Amino acid sequence: MVKLPQKSEASPAPRGAAFSSVRASFLTALIDRFEMQGRSAQPLLNQIGISPAQLNDPYGAIPLPLFVAFLEAAAGMAGDPFLGARIGSGLTAADMGPVGIILSLSASIGRGMNRIARYADALQGGTQSQWIEDPDRCVFSYRISENAIWPRRQDAEFSLASVTTVIRDNFSARFAPQEVHLEHPAPADPQPLERLFRAPVLFAQPINRLILSPADAARVVRQEDEGLLATLERHVRDVIGEASPIQDTRSAARAIIDANLGLSAITLDRIAAALHLGPRTLQRRLAADGTSLRKLLEEVRRDRATRLLDQPGARVGQVAQALGYTDPTAFWRAWRDWTGEAPSVRRDGRP
8 A cells, every 4th residue: 555645756845935945843953962962053053054043933944955954064063974863863753843743643653654754745845755555565765856955964864763763762662674775875884874773774775765564564552542643633734734645647656666666676567556556547547648657767767877876986786776677787778778878977977
């Protein structure tokens, strides 16, 4: 079963903002944790251009590039490449605001993550957040839609670590994802992240993901207070807004490709089943939109391949594997067809 409440391209900025942004409450929680380590965040805020007035309204909008820049600069000031993950691992459900509290009160991880996906993009414009369930695995995926916002390692690790911590605090202290996927290159020593997540961590992936077992996602740990949850969700909708559900088949199919790329085969039958459609119905609807599953898969692969090849130390074979190619030669041929050059040309930055 697939939950797809968000658009596959850049989501609308939070209400009242005309740019990709994050709610001020996320930044203030992050600043609090940073300053608990005995450092002042004010010099960084001054350097990046965030004023104290912007932090007064917890629902105010902070430009997403500035939020990401603050995290990267804070890690540099602290001399801690894992700062984002460490701060994320110290957050509570309350630090995430009403959305975090909604997750903490849900009966199961799956129900809570479905709700998170419904509201995450309203809290943080210019991002993609998806929760997908199928018999083999459950996937929470997150990425910043704007490729120009880079580097963004700290934001990715902060986001996945904070979700993991809230799950542990409210569902099971022993919780561990099956795998963690991160879109940036591997650090010199990935062990601190592996210890934090208690799971294998894969780098240079198409998208940031937490992979959960269906059993963990479905396990009921509490009876929901339906009245309280309804009140909280109403508050979120009224004050923050809600990401618009995907309406067209093309966007829905692309969203599923986004979350599953490199994890499992992208087939017509699989995508159709995820959308509760027959394969022929899916084909007809995509054709009416002027596309096909093959074209959508190529679009996503080319977009992700461009970004992955631009990363320092990129290896063509690893990029091919991350994009779901079983044979690196097949990726080489595909890239040649798209661009007229070998992948190594893009990777090495030659004209």
